[in-house]
Amino acid sequence: MRLIWKLLRKHISIFELSxxxxxxxxxxxxxxxxxxxxxxxxxxxxxxxxxVGNDYVVISKPVKRLNSKTVFxxxxxxxxxxxxxxxxxxxxxxxxxxVYGGIDIAGQRFSTYMxxxxxxxxxxxxxxxxxxxxxxxxxxxxxxxxNYLNLYNFGFSQTSDQLPQITESxxxxxxxxxxxxxxxxxxxxxxxxxxxxxxxxTILVPQKFIDWSNKRLAKDETAEISRLIxxxxxxxxxxxxxxxxxxxxxxxxxPAESNKALFLLKVGSGVIVGVGxxxxxxxxxxxxxxxxLLLQKNIDKLRTLIQIGYRPTVVAxxxxxxxxxxxxxxxxxxxxxxxxxxxxxxxxxxEAAGREIEGGMTLTIAAGVALMIAMIMFNIYIIRRKVxxxxxxx
Amino acid sequence: MSTIRLNNVIPEIFAHNTDVNSDxxxxxxxxxxxxxxxxxxxxxxxxxxxxSYIYGLRSDYQGQILFDGQDVSKFSIxxxxxxxxxxxxxxxxxxxxxxxxxxxxxxxxxHRLHKLHNNKVIKGWFDQLGxxxxxxxxxxxxxxxxxQRVALIRSLCQPFEFLILDEPISHLDDYNSDVMRDIxxxxxxxxxxxLIITSIGKHMNIEYDKIxxx
Numbered sequence: 109m110r111l112i113w114k115l116l117r118k119h120i121s122i123f124e125l126s127x128x129x130x131x132x133x134x135x136x137x138x139x140x141x142x143x144x145x146x147x148x149x150x151x152x153x154x155x156x157x158x159x160v161g162n163d164y165v166v167i168s169k170p171v172k173r174l175n176s177k178t179v180f181x182x183x184x185x186x187x188x189x190x191x192x193x194x195x196x197x198x199x200x201x202x203x204x205x206x207v208y209g210g211i212d213i214a215g216q217r218f219s220t221y222m223x224x225x226x227x228x229x230x231x232x233x234x235x236x237x238x239x240x241x242x243x244x245x246x247x248x249x250x251x252x253x254x255n256y257l258n259l260y261n262f263g264f265s266q267t268s269d270q271l272p273q274i275t276e277s278x279x280x281x282x283x284x285x286x287x288x289x290x291x292x293x294x295x296x297x298x299x300x301x302x303x304x305x306x307x308x309x310t311i312l313v314p315q316k317f318i319d320w321s322n323k324r325l326a327k328d329e330t331a332e333i334s335r336l337i338x339x340x341x342x343x344x345x346x347x348x349x350x351x352x353x354x355x356x357x358x359x360x361x362x363p364a365e366s367n368k369a370l371f372l373l374k375v376g377s378g379v380i381v382g383v384g385x386x387x388x389x390x391x392x393x394x395x396x397x398x399x400x401l402l403l404q405k406n407i408d409k410l411r412t413l414i415q416i417g418y419r420p421t422v423v424a425x426x427x428x429x430x431x432x433x434x435x436x437x438x439x440x441x442x443x444x445x446x447x448x449x450x451x452x453x454x455x456x457x458x459e460a461a462g463r464e465i466e467g468g469m470t471l472t473i474a475a476g477v478a479l480m481i482a483m484i485m486f487n488i489y490i491i492r493r494k495v496x497x498x499x500x501x502x
Numbered sequence: 503m504s505t506i507r508l509n510n511v512i513p514e515i516f517a518h519n520t521d522v523n524s525d526x527x528x529x530x531x532x533x534x535x536x537x538x539x540x541x542x543x544x545x546x547x548x549x550x551x552x553x554s555y556i557y558g559l560r561s562d563y564q565g566q567i568l569f570d571g572q573d574v575s576k577f578s579i580x581x582x583x584x585x586x587x588x589x590x591x592x593x594x595x596x597x598x599x600x601x602x603x604x605x606x607x608x609x610x611x612x613h614r615l616h617k618l619h620n621n622k623v624i625k626g627w628f629d630q631l632g633x634x635x636x637x638x639x640x641x642x643x644x645x646x647x648x649x650q651r652v653a654l655i656r657s658l659c660q661p662f663e664f665l666i667l668d669e670p671i672s673h674l675d676d677y678n679s680d681v682m683r684d685i686x687x688x689x690x691x692x693x694x695x696x697l698i699i700t701s702i703g704k705h706m707n708i709e710y711d712k713i714x715x716x
Contacts, residue, residue: 111603111607111610111611111614112611114602114603114607115600115602115603115611118602409600412598412600413611414579414583415557415559415586415594415598416586416598416611416612416656417583417584417586417587417588417612417615417660418583418615419579419580419583420579420580420583496579499579500579
């Protein structure tokens with residue numbers, strides 16, 4: 109290989125390769141930078157614990173008069189499921205029995221009638237290990253809306269000296285005495301708040317618990333569905349809003365523009381990645397041209413080597429090695445640069461968000477490796493094509 | 503490979519000539535391993551073309567060339583590379599050496615594919631051919647006659663069943679021509695190979711099994 113290398117390295121233009129190197133490095137840093145920014149910001153904008161916006165809509169029918177029915181029929185649910193804007197649909201299953209709950213706060217006893225509802229676990233924005241139901245223990249985990257706690261802290265507590273304000277973790281330590289159902293059939297249960305939701309305006313218990321307790325306590329009635337939760341791509345989609353309007357469904361919760369931040373992030377990082385791609389494609393063209401030029405300058409030597417018995421693959425090896433070294437070092441340097449740039453902004457971001465930024469550079473590194481492999485494959489392909497062409501020459 | 507067979511082969515540019523008078527073109531001939539052939543021809547009768555056809559560099563001919571019955575027109579580039587590495591060796595008329603490599607490097611770049619001889623043998627050939635002092639000289643600093651000798655050494659640095667020499671002594675004096683003959687006959691005998699030499703007049707003194715006029 110030493111002699112082949114000695115023979116073929118002539119004409120290798122450091123200038124051309126440097127231009128490719130720099131152009132591709134810029135392209136790679138911009139592409140991977142776009143991906144990194146996207147993956148750093150996305151958890152803040154979308155996902156289970158997003159700061160802004162999410163893609164869920166809860167709908168119900170308006171109460172129009174006393175005793176009016178606000179339930180969804182099976183047909184209505186099926187029709188909603190089949191709409192193009194519906195990604196997933198979950199039903200709120202209500203407890204079909206009375207719930208009476210009592211709680212001691214600083215020696216004061218609070219007791220009230222309340223209600224339970226359940227939705228499939230996938231739709232719940234609170235993650236808790238305790239979110240499971242075991243009937244033998246007579247305990248049930250509960251998730252309440254965060255604003256219920258606020259209602260207590262800034263309402264009840266403010267108006268009474270005997271009621272202290274309590275934190276979320278204190279709330280989680282309190283035990284609720286629950287009486288489910290009435291008359292002979294009633295069951296005593298212990299309840300504990302395991303989380304607070306911003307998404308759902310109801311008192312949630314596990315679906316399994318509702319199914320079990322309804323079977324046991326409800327008076328022959330099947331649970332009627334009066335609220336639905338939809339996962340949608342874009343809650344401000346006019347088609348969706350028109351559909352709700354036409355069918356008399358009322359969306360509740362956050363305003364429809366909540367999704368705009370995610371949309372802006374997608375567009376922003378898309379533009380960055382696009383610019384990076386253009387850089388990389390241009391640099392790839394430069395590399396392709398320099399490889400062609402290099403092979404063209406060495407055409408006689410390459411042809412003679414093949415004519416004295418060297419296989420085209422062997423003759424192509426030095427060029428393949430150049431391509432691999434260039435692309436691999438571009439990838440490594442890009443990741444190195446990005447990891448340093450990320451250190452500069454990640455603290456500001458964490459401060460602005462008020463919490464740790466989840467995730468690291470895994471996605472970026474994976475994308476970098478994938479791009480590198482794609483570049484190398486492309487380079488090897490054009491080298492092979494050119495060498496094969498040369499090997500067919502007289 | 504024991505036989506190279508030419509079935510009615512003729513270069514395409516001669517195909518329209520009806521009065522081709524040749525022992526090779528448009529004839530059925532067999533070149534056998536272990537025998538020595540001289541192909542004599544005037545300039546421009548297609549000598550180098552014939553070498554290129556047999557060596558797989560060109561295919562602008564009509565008719566068929568068969569290696570042990572196999573039509574060579576179907577061979578892949580890799581198959582040809584294998585043949586050029588270990589079945590047929592050639593000394594090109596235009597030598598095709600690498601100008602920026604030294605004489606020894608030009609030989610080694612071929613020799614390293616098989617490492618057939620030890621370095622002593624190769625240096626011995628340089629010595630016999632009177633170019634021992636040129637081993638480390640770049641090819642483009644050597645005379646054509648000297649280059650011709652280097653090209654011969656290179657062509658002997660591989661296993662072969664046929665050795666093709668395209669005008670090997672065009673720039674050599676009689677003495678060097680005889681030395682070259684002795685070396686190559688020795689190697690051809692040792693490998694039990696067939697020998698095909700072309701010439702436009704001046705040729706080596708060898709007992710040829712057949713002399714063909716192109």
